[in-house]
Amino acid sequence: MTDGPLIVQSDKTLLLEVDHPAADACRQAIAPFAELERAPEHVHTYRLTPLGLWNARAAGHDAEQVVDVLLEHSRYPVPHALLVDVAETMARYGRLQLLKHPTHGLVLHAIDLPVLEEVLRSKKVIPLVGARIDREHVAVHPSERGHLKQVLLKLGWPAEDFAGYVDGEAHAIDLAEDGWVLRDYQRQAVDNFWHGGSGVVVLPCGAGKTIVGAAAMAKARATTLILVTNTVSARQWRDELLKRTSLTEEEIGEYSGSRKEIRPVTIATYQVMTTKRKGVYSHLEVFDARDWGLVVYDEVHLLPAPIFRMTADLQARRRLGLTATLVREDGREGDVFSLIGPKRYDAPWKDIEAQGYIAPADCVEVRVTLPERDRLLYATAEPEERYRLCSTAEQKSKVVEKLVAQHKGEPTLVIGQYLDQLDDLGERLDCPVLKGDTTVKERQRLFEAFRQGEITVLVVSKVANFSIDLPEASVAIQVSGSFGSRQEEAQRLGRVLRPKADGRSARFYAIVARDTLDQDFAAHRQRFLAEQGYAYRIVDADDVLQA
Incomplete structure (x- = not known):
């Protein structure tokens, strides 16, 4: 028994004593994998959830690190069953993989054969997969890539997507070099995203999410569709891109209530994209208007349901979600994980504050x-x-x-x-x-x-x-x-x-x-x-x- 600030309970709740001298260090250590549920004055309650652990796994944290954090900060012995459960939950991520097969195209590949047998008996999986190729591989139609990931997550076997991405239409985009440089955390965020191929970057407001988006565009060097919350935001994105990149006004289009421009870089509002005419989302065709190499979702925690549905068909495009918080009040964090991608980078607000950037x-x-x-x-x-x-x-x-x-x-x-x-x-x-x-x-x-x-x-x-x-x-x-x-x-x-x-x-x-x-x-x-x-x-x- 130590004098740690954390009490780890068998029901997967973590109690953090706020006034303990090591509380801040403990809070930062558990933040990548635990979600805060209640925060009264003296004791904060966190919970371990499968999605939180899988997001941590996708962001590069392994079960050993999570277990070490719990053991290091816990005041009392940690229930053994909970430690086993953490390890087993995190080990579920990636036992199924989506791959490009040299002759059969997109396939679901099993690292663990019994898991494949289990999911193939699900009524929700059967319509999404094709013929069995061999013991370890099942054909998947490319149009079902996103839907299959959603279903597998709900079944508790989140698939790791290694199927790769199309490059899209090439378009030269460089970062401007006029007296500013990417901050270390911004560069790390872009590198993590690019290495993972798709996913979400979580940064505090004011920490330069737009610049991370611009740097990802410079990495992709391809036509880019940027989805934003409103017209004012669209114009701020345009101004920032003109200032931070080699893009000119002629290369950036606005697709909003007042303008309908499709250009190599097109900034569209969620509002216009989800406007219905005679029961049809007529503007969703923007997704198909060009051979996009990158799709950027600003404020991804606000993504409307119709955009999720369209994103399920965009799994061959690189997708970058930007947000200050992965919290969704509609509980659809799992859809963000499946369709945009897992969390690739998450900077604690207080860390960015300590560096003087907020x-x-x-x-x-x-x-x-x-x-x-x-x-x-x-x-x-x-x-x-x-x-x-x-x-x-x-x-x-x-x-x-x-x-x-x-x-x-x-x-x-x-x-x-x-x-x-x-x-x-x-x-x-x-x-x-x-x-x-x-x-x-x-x-x-x-x-x-x-x-x-x-x-x-x-x-x-x-x-x-x-x-x-x-x-x-x-x-x-x-x-x-x-x-x-x-x-x-x-x-x-x-x-x-x-x-x-x-x-x-x-x-x-x-x-x-x-x-x-x-x-x-x-x-x-x-x-x-x-x-x-x-x-x-x-x-x-x-x-x-x-x-």
């Missing part, structure tokens, strides 16, 4: 108490109305006004999801409000004014959660969120993590109504950031108002 952040939860009248309204409201009532409480607006005054002159974002609440805050603070119906041109004008310091406070709806590059923002005040969305919390903190010219810390305030759904959802939203080492200080709204 700003340190002070996270504060400000709790407001509803007056008795509002508490009665909340208690008697219909369940679907309760979250709106506590999220838009009048007390929150007073706290926002006070915090904005305290940070006067600092570039500040006020973020929420209820439009009437945001309009009211815009009036109170006498500042612009940016919402879904704000035109792309006006959004770009407001963002530019904010960057230049002409506007220091901007009220934004959830349209600003993703891919918005506001390097100077240093204060974010969240008044309401999308229920318990962990990915949204990560994205919103990311808005203020760009390193500051004067070295100051970022401030992230979450204003929460005490004893309501708002408080419950806030605890859930904070889980991912707690996993990354961010701790929320809890303060009372009265203390803020009296300061």
Whole structure:
């Protein structure tokens, strides 16, 4: 028995004592393979899952390393059965392989023959495979490569895909050489992705995911399709590619609601790609418009279901997913693993902060108490109305006004999801409000004014959660969120993590109504950031108002 910070339990939960001096080192050591489930003040609960262990395996961690981490940090003897289970679960990855056969094309190859016999008896596998070639090989039609990987993952035998990729249409892309170089972690991320062929790179907001995408394009030197969340993001990608690569404006096309350009590098929005006409996704033909050598998925955790379906048919193309968090609120992490690829690189946020590439952040939860009248309204409201009532409480607006005054002159974002609440805050603070119906041109004008310091406070709806590059923002005040969305919390903190010219810390305030759904959802939203080492200080709204 040692004085370690971790208690490993036979039900595959790991309890981490947050105040232990070795807690940070332990958290970083278990992060590649364990998922945080709950993060109250003193003890955080992690869980070992098959997908987490397989992602770790694909990223280069073996069972021996995982077992060593558990033994090193555990306070009590680790249950032997759990160690065996970890080793056996990780050993399931890659016992089946997808290969290119010299005469039979795409085949499923068994390293472990009984596993092949088992999966070939599954009703879901039978329609996806062809003739048995010999004891160890079964033919697979190339169009079923993605579907087969999805099914095998669900059966608990994730296949390792060594079938290779088509080069696609060649197109010269070089990184520009004008006074900047790839950071070590960016180069490592690109190398890991390229070596694996396809997969996901996880980097904090502000750590240069777009640059990783550009470097992957320079490695592929082929036509590239880039899928992004919205038109503003598409134009930021274009600007970054023009700055960081040899590409010219004529080589980059935008495929969005307002433009339909197919060029050697085409940037398309998820929104236009998933627009239906007469029940048909007419724009998905963009996937077939050219012989793409690389497909890049920005914010891969937001990938809509129709794009998954199309990606299942794109398995011969190199695919790069970029995200700050692999968390999906719809539980489809397995589809990301199967269809885009496993996690190839994951940089802990605090590591990137320690290197000075993202700003340190002070996270504060400000709790407001509803007056008795509002508490009665909340208690008697219909369940679907309760979250709106506590999220838009009048007390929150007073706290926002006070915090904005305290940070006067600092570039500040006020973020929420209820439009009437945001309009009211815009009036109170006498500042612009940016919402879904704000035109792309006006959004770009407001963002530019904010960057230049002409506007220091901007009220934004959830349209600003993703891919918005506001390097100077240093204060974010969240008044309401999308229920318990962990990915949204990560994205919103990311808005203020760009390193500051004067070295100051970022401030992230979450204003929460005490004893309501708002408080419950806030605890859930904070889980991912707690996993990354961010701790929320809890303060009372009265203390803020009296300061």
